Amino acid sequence: xxxxxxxxxxAAVKKADKDEPKxxxxxxxxxxxxxxxxxxxxxxGLSSLYFTRLLYPRVLFEPSPIFKAGRPEDYTVGEVSTRWxxxxxxxxxxxxxxxxxxxxxxxxxxxxxxxxxxESKYKCPCHGSGFTKEGINFEGPAPRALxxxxxxxxxxxxxxxDKSKKFLYEKGDWGKTEALLRV
Numbered sequence: 583x584x585x586x587x588x589x590x591x592x593a594a595v596k597k598a599d600k601d602e603p604k605x606x607x608x609x610x611x612x613x614x615x616x617x618x619x620x621x622x623x624x625x626x627g628l629s630s631l632y633f634t635r636l637l638y639p640r641v642l643f644e645p646s647p648i649f650k651a652g653r654p655e656d657y658t659v660g661e662v663s664t665r666w667x668x669x670x671x672x673x674x675x676x677x678x679x680x681x682x683x684x685x686x687x688x689x690x691x692x693x694x695x696x697x698x699x700x701e702s703k704y705k706c707p708c709h710g711s712g713f714t715k716e717g718i719n720f721e722g723p724a725p726r727a728l729x730x731x732x733x734x735x736x737x738x739x740x741x742x743x744d745k746s747k748k749f750l751y752e753k754g755d756w757g758k759t760e761a762l763l764r765v
Contacts (some may be wrong), residue, residue: 588636654741654765657681659677662715663695672731672743673697683731683743684717692723718751727751733763
């Protein structure tokens with residue numbers, strides 16, 4: 583009977599402990615359970631955002647490579663026009679045969695050469711490459727001639743230059759009809 587009293591007394595103490603309010607709001611087990619669910623939901627949310635981003639392509643919108651360069655009468659025979667170098671990186675040259683567009687990009691390292699009117703040549707300020715008025719390299723480290731661009735006369739009578747179509751001297755492309763506008 584003494585053992586029954588001890589057992590009843592122990593059960594009464596345990597019951598009293600359960601009825602009393604706890605000092606902490608959550609147990610350690612509850613905390614880690616909530617933390618686990620929070621981590622899972624955060625991962626799910628970020629994954630959903632990443633997946634949604636994949637639905638929209640990353641597109642680089644570049645300006646059109648085609649531009650109008652005025653009328654043929656605007657260009658003097660024997661002169662190099664530097665009007666389009668800053669905006670379009672193109673020189674327009676008019677000779678006795680017609681007008682051609684030279685891409686202002688050094689074939690050595692991609693610098694923008696300058697037109698030196700007094701010396702009648704293009705000169706790259708970076709490493710000293712020199713090109714004739716036609717664009718043929720004759721001095722410096724440039725491995726090949728400057729590129730010419732597609733040039734045509736539009737239906738409105740203006741010159742249309744297409745920088746996406748290039749003609750290389752080494753391949754004999756300068757003789758093609760699209761490389762020279764006959765006027």
